[in-house]
Amino acid sequence: MNDMNKTKEELISELEALRRQIAELKDAGFEHQQEKVDGRQAFIEIEKRYEQLLSAEARLIQAEKMASLGVLSAGVAHEIKNPLAIILQGIEVLEISSLTADAIDVLAMMKDAVFRASKITKDMLTFSRESTLTHEEVDLSGIIDETFSFVDHIFSLKQIRIARSLMPDLPKVSVDPNQMKQVFINLLTNAAEAMPEGGTITVAAESTHNIQNRKIIRILITDTGHGISAEDRQRVFDPFYTTRKKSGGTGLGLSVVKGIIEKHEGEIKIENEAGGGTRVIIELPCYVRETKQEAAE
């Protein structure tokens, strides 16, 4: 279970347990001193637990912030959509009036802005909603290919090439196909935005085991863009954090992606490629194949 799925009560009880452990270790340290045994080990242990305590506290604060933000986003998104609908209707009434060419251009720009704002509200709602996953046993390479066909035309206009390197016969996974498509669309779009002058996005996938020896599919999405700074890398999954404000980034794309991956009990991280560019690494558990194998055994 990841921290976002833990309830506030669970995180608080984790904090209390850590505080108890610290107190016990302190007592143990004093006993060691009284017995003239080196107490260093006990103090190292105290420090370790204290760090865990601070980290758990930070996660609790973050979980509370995310919960509040979710409620707020949903409310704001809906309230904004109604006035946007009125603006859109107004623009469309004017569009069928007699207008100068300049006025028609202005209306087109306004309409674009309405659709952009509408997309932001939709992203906010997706981000805030605890949507139920509809699990299906699917071939992930099929989902990735569908996503390619979705972005292919836009990418070719921007001189962006997609290189596909998917291991043949990838095991099927149990995922929500629509949500996974959203993950790939968001990540491919992000990679493309990092390469304004064109480049290559490589999508690779392999079946392997993670450090807990759990069977997973690892997906790597690598671009040849400008890479990511250390500061951005730390905050890139935070909602509303964007490095692309000028080009209309909402800062929700990667938050949505992370939320979806975590709901699938997967993991995601971002790192810099050695030769420049950014690499996103996703690990998804292979429930289906394991279940079948276990059943066969």
Place this chain on the structure above:
Amino acid sequence: MKKKILLVDDEKNFCTLLKMNLEKRGPFEVLTTSNPQEVLKLAKANKPDLILLDILMPEMDGMTLAAALKGDEDTKQIMIAFLTALVNEEDVRDMKGKTGANYFFSKLGTTEELMKAISGILL
């Protein structure tokens, strides 16, 4: 012959503008109201071909209103479509199941898209 639409939305400006758009662009006559309490009476008196219904309204929500329309002998045959700013289509599909409303349209689509959808139902 023009198709008659009853548009119900608490946003009066939205009603005014959508009415203008639909009437200027297509073969539609649009009646509007922002008062959900009037809907049953207006529907009985005017027998519209379609009722476009907002969902979140302060006085009475669209679901309750749709259920009332479907429960009345005089109005139960009238086609109902939700026209809403809600984004989660799954929620709205559940609402349709419960209320007997027939369709779901987004308020943030273009009038052309809306007209195409309405024409698919009525024309």
